[in-house]
Amino acid sequence: MRQPKYALAAYDIDAEEDDVWALCADAENLFGDPRPPTRGTYELLGCAPEGGLSTAVTRARAAGSAPLGFLALEILDKKGERVEEWYLEDVRVLGDRPCARDLSLRDITIEARESPHNAFDYPQCPPLSPGYRLLGARNEPSGSCRDLAFVQDQPDLVEPSVRLLGCSPRGALRTALEAGEEDLGHAKLVRLDATGRTVQSAVEGELIAWIPSGRGRGLVDLTLEPWSERPxxxxxEVWELWDEGRPSEPNLWARCGEAGRAFWLDTARENRDASAPDAPPGTTYHLDGRHITDQAGFFCALGEAVNGPGGYFGWGLSALDDCLRGRWGARRPFSLLWHEAQVARLCLGLIPRTDDRPATFEELLAFLAGGGIDVRLA
Structure with a gap:
């Protein structure tokens, strides 16, 4: 019989590691991919449109709306100098009207989503600022506006609560249930492997309800309202591959798609042996390149080359740079013999260039060389 898949523990930084409130046979409504950013409606107040924005306004008058794309708002100080930028993506012009304060200007209504690269939730101009300078995707002038007004966004969809099934309560939770307390407390849920060892944190939240479980006498089903992101x-899929503990077989990650490979890196990082010493400088590592068809796959393979199956050695270039400083399994300089490198050469870097694109094969080689790694292609 399979051991419980999850353990529920007190959400308390001062609690003991073994302060487990319940072991749970399974969970429902646990997994959920992040939603795409919601679109909102904005008004560019007191706007003097130029370039692509002016063209989109003209088209919107004829067609009812018109696509614009990317729009950067440069926040200006009282001297008209740039202070900061704030970005809107996938912009669509919905219409325009004369500005009530200055009939030579326009109030333009747009629909857009906020860029995930914004440093703050909403832009604010400093005192005596003339407003914003507007720029397109290639920094081409798109005009100016005196203010930005947020009108509305799409309503948030309500996600179902997490149900923890077949739970055997213990400790403080059992005491609370027996006393009939309504406040069951805050808890964190962790994934267990088949031996009962912790694999990875799953979600954190508040216990809001319970009922007797149909899975056995003395068991309960709990309802958890998450406040952290769901896995x-x-x-x-990744947790199933780690169900027997840290993998002993290489390339299990290759069974996963790109999203699974990215999560595999999180799992590998959380399960690394921080007490293991680094291999000495000058070591040669063998990189199995047969399955490196994306950037996440490169880092999965690199982690296993350095630290064995299920190993970790960075999830991106910045993390790799940290790993190269030591205490992550290898000390530079070292050699990397990249087998079947033609797979990565053909597959990496094919995504159209964006601000947040994956590295190309050549860029990876250059980064590794700059980090003191002697890469040999095989």
Whole structure:
């Protein structure tokens, strides 16, 4: 019989590690991919449109709306100098009207989503600022506006609560249930492997309800309202591959898609042996390149090359740079013999260039060389 898949523990930084409130046979409604950013409606107040924005306004008058794309708002100080930028993506012009304060200007209504790269939730101009300078995707002038007004966004969809099934309560939770307390407390849910060892944190939240479980006498089903992000759908596949503990077979990650490979890196990082010493400088590592078809796959393979199956050695270039400083399994300089490198050469870097694109094969080689790694292609 399979051991419980999850353990529920007190959400308390001062609690003991073994302060487990319940072991749970399974969970429902646990996994959920992050939603795409919601679109909102905004007004560019007191706007003097130029370039692509002016063209989109003209088209919107004829067609009812018109696509614009990317729009950057440069926040200006009282001297008209740039202070900061704030970005809107996938912008669509819905219409325009004369500005009530200055009939030579326009109030333009747009629909857009906020960029995930914004440093703050909403832009604010400093005192005596003339407003915003507007720029397109290639920094081409798109005009100016005196203010930005947020009108409305799409309503948030309500996600179902997490149900923890077949739970055997213990400790403080059991005491609370027996006393009939309504406040059951805050808890964290962790994934267990088949031996009962912790694999990875799953979600945190508040216990809001319970009922007797149909899975056995003395068991309960609990309802958890998450306040942290849920694990993505890809986590389910990864956790199944880690069910017997840290993998002893290489390339299990290759069975996963790109999202699963990215989550595999999180799992590998959380399960690394921080007490293991680094291999000495000058070591040669063998990188199995047969399955490196995306950037996440490169880092999965690199982690296993350095630290064995299920190993971790960075999830991106910045994390790799940290790993190269030591205490992550290898000390530079070292050599990396990249087998079947033609797979990565053909597959990496094919996504159209964006601000947040994956590295190309050549860029990876250059980064590794700059980090003191002697890469040999085989």
């Amino acid at each position: 993505p759908a890809a986590a389910q």
